[in-house]
Amino acid sequence: MTNWTNRIATVLMWFTALLVTSVFLWIITDLLRQGITHLSWEFLVTAPSDAGRSGGIGPILISTLLILGVCLLTSVPIGVPTAILLAEFSRKGHWFGRLIRSSLDVLAGVPSIVFGLFGNAFFCFYLGMGFSILSGGLTLSCMVLPLLIRSTEEGLRSVPDDYRQAATALGLSDAATLWRIILPAATPGLIVGLILSISRALAETAALLFTSGYADRMPQSLMDSGRSLSIHIYDLAMNVPGGEAQAYATAMVLIALLLIINVATSWASTRWLHGRISL
Amino acid sequence: MSRLPSDTPLKWGLRIIAAIAGTIVLLIVLFLVIEAIPALQTVGLKRFFTDPSWHPAGGTEAGTFNLIPMLVGTILVTAGAILIAAPLGIASALFCQYYAPLRLGKLYRHLIELLAGIPSVVYGFWGLVVLAPLIxxxxxxxxxxxxxxxILxxxxxxxxxxxxxxxxxxxxxxxxxxxxxxxLSRWAIIQSVVLPTARGGIITAVLLGAGRAVGETMAVLxxxxxxVQMPDNLFAPVRTITANIALELGYAMDHHRSALFVTGLMLMAIIVMLVGFAHWINKGHVYD
Incomplete structure (x- = not known):
């Protein structure tokens, strides 16, 4: 009997893997097949017209990049120093580090729509930024912070203690050790953190709906409302009858962008890492 | 750790920045509460559960604020998703570790990572144009x-x-x-050694999955x-708390808007409980 349950279990495991793989292939081939027919250079650079049914996604790409830029320019200067403090300068179990860490744990669990509510109340209305690229980018910045901090921290922790001891033996100050030794050695971790944050920010929709807004024209400044790729997909699919083909193409662009960023950066970081540390 | 006096400003700078990062959660809760107070004061928490329906646009007196159908929607959608995803997810993990040849296991893991990287709005879109028509x-x-x-x-x-x-x-x-x-046979090993040892971590994984499901907006929307109704079967449309916020925040005014922030606070409370529970279970379990 045990023999039978063992066999059934084996079959079930393989069946599960097959099932998940085929569903995944179904989604990907469907997106590829439908998306690729509409994709062209033209589509990437022209402005949408007729509520997005025709034309391209030029201004939407620009808005997306601007939102991403605001997000990174604000999250990195807060995230990286926080990670440095947690990994390098806080003793294990110290109350301050523990407090920051548990607060970040909670932040990581906050649903994106709640970030949307907060961004809408705080950035759009309280700080008076209105529906703008700035509000959207800042909201995303709060959202990616836990992710950025955690992977940066892991990168810093992966630097061997020998480095720190050697630096101490040489009489380097903490600042010099950090700047000259630890940060360069931890670069791959920083890059991974950055990629994860970019991917998360690019994929986000709910937090942007009520912060960066819907406008699909070319943004003139950061105070303009701007539509991200993800919101464009949502709007075309839900609110624009006949927008399906364009939504497919936009989804393709979004996924391609995510893939390119992932592949390129991981390739570059391994090469760079080899140049730096293979002693 | 401090060795040279020149390090003190560096450390204080780092501490101040870290404090800023740590305060964001408080800021979020603070603003949710500030925005939720008008509804909590004039409507009161009780009416969110006892009012006859959800028609919040009519002001405090004429409007009705019953959240129960949407809470039920959120619970049903999450429970259903967990019932499907937990067995498949755990089986997938076992497959990777104990059944698949090394290379295939790695490949399968990569595939799942790719699956994790697809944006929720793309899942929602695919569900809308492929899955929904089939159903x-x-x-x-x-x-x-x-x-x-x-989809969830x-x-x-x-x-x-x-x-x-x-x-x-x-x-x-x-x-x-x-x-x-x-x-022992492979399954016997898994059943009697692996699963009991890894139980805490697996429960945590499922709870964190549930947390994601509760908070997911776009795909469900x-x-x-x-x-807004109590679904009487699997094929009935439902609205979840998250979808409701996404649908109504754009035009909600006064108490309606405030009521949406109350639901945001509720979501936050549910997630914090799930995540807290997940951490608590994992900590209570000792690996060696």
Whole structure:
């Protein structure tokens, strides 16, 4: 009997893997097949017209990049120093580090729509930024912070203690050790953190709906409302009858962008890492 | 650690920045509360559960604020997604670790990671244009509780799988070797050694998956049909708390807007409880 349950279990495991793989292939081939027919250079650079049914996604790409830029320019200067403090300068179990860490744990669990509510109340209305690229980018910045901090921290922790001891033996100050030794050695971790944050920010929709807004024209400044790729997909699919083909193409662009960023950066970081540390 | 006086400003600078990062959560809760207070004061928490329906646009007196159908929607969608994603996710993790040849296991893991990287709005879109029409042919209207459950299950499967797998990897190798030496079959080893040892981590994985499911907005919004009602079967449309915020915040005024922030606070409370519970379970379990 045990023999039978063992066999059934084996079959079930393989069946599960097959099932998940085929569903995944179904989604990907469907997106590829439908998306690729509409994709062209033209589509990437022209402005949408007729509520997005025709034309391209030029201004939407620009808005997306601007939102991403605001997000990174604000999250990195807060995230990286926080990670440095947690990994390098806080003793294990110290109350301050523990407090920051548990607060970040909670932040990581906050649903994106709640970030949307907060961004809408705080950035759009309280700080008076209105529906703008700035509000959207800042909201995303709060959202990616836990992710950025955690992977940066892991990168810093992966630097061997020998480095720190050697630096101490040489009489380097903490600042010099950090700047000259630890940060360069931890670069791959920083890059991974950055990629994860970019991917998360690019994929986000709910937090942007009520912060960066819907406008699909070319943004003139950061105070303009701007539509991200993800919101464009949502709007075309839900609110624009006949927008399906364009939504497919936009989804393709979004996924391609995510893939390119992932592949390129991981390739570059391994090469760079080899140049730096293979002693 | 401090050695030279020149390091003090650096450390204080880092501490101040870290304090800023730590305060964001408080800021979020603060603003949710500030915005929620008008509704909590004039409508009161009780009416969110006892009012006859959800018609919040009529002001405090004429408006009604019953959240129960949407809370039920959220609970049903999450429970359904977990019922599907937990077995599949755990089986996938076991497959990777104990059944697949090394290379295939790695490939499968990569595939799941890719699945995890697909944006929720793309899942929602695919559900809307492919899955919902299929279900419509079978049982109209297509955008339904079932569609939402299936899409959501697909979305949280990677969370459950990847977290479970990392727990499985921490199961001590000597346990498995010992079980092997006893001549136990593969399934017997998994059942009697691996799963009991990794139980805490797997439960945590499932709870964190549930947390994601509760908080997910876009995918559910696009496929669930969004009718505020108690669903009487799997093919009925439902609206979840998150979808409701996304649908109504754009035009909500006064107490209606404030009521949406109350639901945001509720979401936050549910998630904090789930995550807290997940951490608590994991801490209570000792690996060696």
């Amino acid at each position: 419509r042919q079978w049982q109209p209207p297509g955008q339904s509780l079932l569609t939402a459950i299936l 299950a697909l979305m949280i499967l990677p969370t459950v799988m990847l977290l479970s797998e990392s727990t499985l990897r921490s199961v001590s190798h000597s346990y498995i070797q010992a079980a092997n030496a006893l001549g 696009m496929v669930a049909g969004n009718v």
